[in-house]
Amino acid sequence: MKKEDLPQDPSALGAHTRELCYVKNDSGKYETALSQGWEVKKLALDSAWDEVEERIAAAQQAVKDGVSSPIRYFMELRLMDVSVLSGYTGIFPFFIKRHLKPSVFKKMSDKKLQKYADAFEITLDTLKNFKG
Amino acid sequence: MELNHVESSFEHLQTAHCENGVTTALLRHQGLDFMTEPLAFGMGSGLFYIQIPFLTVNNGPAISFRTMPGAIFKRTCSALGVKINHKRFSSEAGAQEFLDLKLSQDVPVGCQVGVFHLTYFPKEYRFHFNAHNLIVYGKQQDHYLISDPVMETVTQLTAEELTKVRFAKGTFAPKGHIYYPESISEVSAHTVRKAIVKGIKRNIRDMLYIPGSVAGVDGIRYTANHIRKWRSKLGPRKAGLYLGQIVRMQEEIGTGGGGFRFLYGAFLEQAGGILEDDRVAQLSDEFTKSGDLWRNSAIKMAGVYKGRLTEQSDFDEIADIMLEIRAVEKDAFKRLSKLNLSAK
Numbered sequence: 355m356k357k358e359d360l361p362q363d364p365s366a367l368g369a370h371t372r373e374l375c376y377v378k379n380d381s382g383k384y385e386t387a388l389s390q391g392w393e394v395k396k397l398a399l400d401s402a403w404d405e406v407e408e409r410i411a412a413a414q415q416a417v418k419d420g421v422s423s424p425i426r427y428f429m430e431l432r433l434m435d436v437s438v439l440s441g442y443t444g445i446f447p448f449f450i451k452r453h454l455k456p457s458v459f460k461k462m463s464d465k466k467l468q469k470y471a472d473a474f475e476i477t478l479d480t481l482k483n484f485k486g
Numbered sequence: 487m488e489l490n491h492v493e494s495s496f497e498h499l500q501t502a503h504c505e506n507g508v509t510t511a512l513l514r515h516q517g518l519d520f521m522t523e524p525l526a527f528g529m530g531s532g533l534f535y536i537q538i539p540f541l542t543v544n545n546g547p548a549i550s551f552r553t554m555p556g557a558i559f560k561r562t563c564s565a566l567g568v569k570i571n572h573k574r575f576s577s578e579a580g581a582q583e584f585l586d587l588k589l590s591q592d593v594p595v596g597c598q599v600g601v602f603h604l605t606y607f608p609k610e611y612r613f614h615f616n617a618h619n620l621i622v623y624g625k626q627q628d629h630y631l632i633s634d635p636v637m638e639t640v641t642q643l644t645a646e647e648l649t650k651v652r653f654a655k656g657t658f659a660p661k662g663h664i665y666y667p668e669s670i671s672e673v674s675a676h677t678v679r680k681a682i683v684k685g686i687k688r689n690i691r692d693m694l695y696i697p698g699s700v701a702g703v704d705g706i707r708y709t710a711n712h713i714r715k716w717r718s719k720l721g722p723r724k725a726g727l728y729l730g731q732i733v734r735m736q737e738e739i740g741t742g743g744g745g746f747r748f749l750y751g752a753f754l755e756q757a758g759g760i761l762e763d764d765r766v767a768q769l770s771d772e773f774t775k776s777g778d779l780w781r782n783s784a785i786k787m788a789g790v791y792k793g794r795l796t797e798q799s800d801f802d803e804i805a806d807i808m809l810e811i812r813a814v815e816k817d818a819f820k821r822l823s824k825l826n827l828s829a830k
Contacts, residue, residue, distance in 0.1 A: 355743060355778060366610035371638045373739040374502045376524075376748035378774065384524075384752035386502075388638070394788040395737045398730035399610055401791045405545065405727055433602070434656075438614050441655025 357387055365391025366399060406433060418486030423459030425450070427484060428474040442473035496594050496623040498633045498640045499523075502742030502749055503552070504619040506532065507635020508596040509559045511621060513568065515594055516670045520678065528753030529565050529685040530558030533746055534692055536701040537709045543657075544613060546731030549709065551745035553692070555617035555658060559596065559665060561688070565681035566673050572665035578649050581662030585622060585630075588666065594623035594633075598663035600654020606634070606641045611739070616658040622648070636739055679829035682757045686766075690823045693815065703816040710808035717801045725801070726791035733784045744777025751777065765825055772818035776811055783807040 357377040367373060372388035379385045413430040416422035429439050436447045443450070445466075452458045453470075464478060471481045496515055501507030501523040509526040527533075534553045541548040563570045575581035588595050600616040601607055624631035629642045643651070652662045696702040709732070716725035735745075742749040751773035758767025786804045789795035 355748060355774075355781065366608045367739065368608065370606070370608045371636070373636065374500050375743045376502060376752045377743075384748070384755050384770070392737065394784050395733055397788050397792060398733040399738075401727060401730045402544070402734065403610065433613055438656035441659055 357385070360387050360389050361392040361394075362390045363393040363396060365393075365396045367391050406430075414486050416486075417456075417484065420456055423454050423456045424481055424484035424486075425459065425470055426454045427486070428470070428476065428481065432474055434473075439470075439473060443469045445469060495592070496621075496633065499635060500638055501635045503527065503532075503740050503746070504635050505555065505558045506530075506749075508619045508621055509562050511633065511635065512594060512596060512667055513563070513566070513670075516568075516667050518566070518670065518673060522756060524749055524753035524756050525682070526558060526562050527746070527749050528689075528757060529681045530561040531685050531688040531692060532558050533689055533750045534701070535703070535705045535745075537705055537712070539700055544731065546728050547709070547712070549732055549735050551736055551741065555598070561685070562681070563667055565677075565684050567671060567677060568667045568673075569669045570665060571668040572663065574660075574664075575662035578653055578662070581652060581664070582645060582649060585664060586625065588664075589622065589625050593666055594621050595664050595666040596621055597648075597652055598658075598660035598665075599651035600656070600660065601651070602654060603647070603650045605643065605647055606632075606637070614654070614656045616654050616656055616660055676829060679761055682760060683827045683829045686757065686822060686827060690819050693819045694823070703812050703819070706808050706812040706815070710805040710812070713801055713805045713808070717798050722790070722793075722796055726793070729787035729804070730791045733787050736780055737784055744780045747773045747777030747780060761827070761829075763825070763827070766822075766827070769818055769822055772814060772821075776814045776818070779807060779811045779814065783811070 355375070355377050357379050360375055360377050367390065372390055374386050375389050376384055377387045410427070410430045413422060413427040417424055417427050429435070434442070436450050439450055440447045445453075453462065467481055468478055471478045474481065497511070499507060499511040499514065501510060503523070506523045506526045509530070510521045510523050513521045513526070530553070532552050534550065536550050538548040560570065573584060575584070585595065596619055598616070599618050599620060600614065601618045602612050602614045604612060604618070620635070621633040622630050623633050628645055630645065630648050632641045632643055634641060652660055654660060693702045699705070700708050713729070716728055720728065737743060737745070751770045754770035754773065755767050758764060758770065783804055786795065786800065786807065790800060790804075
């Protein structure tokens, strides 16, 4: 990539930083240059977030419909999957999958629920009272 | 006063990739002024390609354009005869205590962190990714002074924020991982040349001779063959998301562009100068070419997730570019191999 071809498209990096790239200068040598972003990858990131939003919306609907427990909604909201959530709660994936069921969720102790609330960085009440 | 000293003696260095950056900045801080990001990347045999079969990451294919996290620091230091120390911790308090101890001794250290809770990162970049690296170089009251190599300037984190990212959970959970060069003896010009040659040879091995078909140059073909099937197998929307994931692994902040290929081109250019071997520098152009091809394929892939390109022929065209990339890289590493480099 030549230095003059380095894209400077607006991106989420925005006010935070510019990124360092390796480019060829006029005499054909490598040097570094700063880029604000590239539309091609901005769109890739945007589409990843669209997907996240959709998963959150689907989880919310599932809670509303009584198909899933609030744990599924907050898990999606925090971009987690079962294995990441297992890391943050210390609860084995097998049990987490059970806790995603509303019938099991209803019978869970506050102590256990608190572990989830901490992992999601929300209060116990918020977790218990989320209706979708 | 001592803290000011710490602050002034460490020099922030912005690099394309975080682990290269931590390696380069820490070694430069210890007096190895010749170190550059491309040299760290090349000595550490950083260039790679792999698609891990049957595994998905963030609901997309698990693809990497670089070697394992941690390998660049370890290999580069070991090739230069630098002793390193690294530690992981079971307790958060223990991790902070050890960090404070090193800082009180004026030793800047590398830390592996997760980016999900990394407050100074743009929100859009904060996924559960745990193989990010930064340098902690001082402490002022409750604030740790942070030099994050991908950022233009230095930044700060509170003790609580730093502990949170050092104990992020999930794949590659850092467990407070801390590392730094412990003792450095005089590094001779001969050692530098040897480190470069060793790095190149290991990279030839990784890209050409790694067993199986999912890694090295053959891994590129493996992905290409998958892409041909994605349209009918996954449908256009999911296929677009998968391609988007490849583009992000390939081009996002931290890669230097073109899936680290430009960075490797820059390494060979510098290596040619140090080894006084024009043939090495000339092969740098092959990696520039490969990087440019990777970027072309990214533009095509963007056409798919934008919804502009929807035909099977578009997917075939992307796969064909990747086969061309494989051929370019295979040829380049074969030619590097034929040079029979040795450190005079």
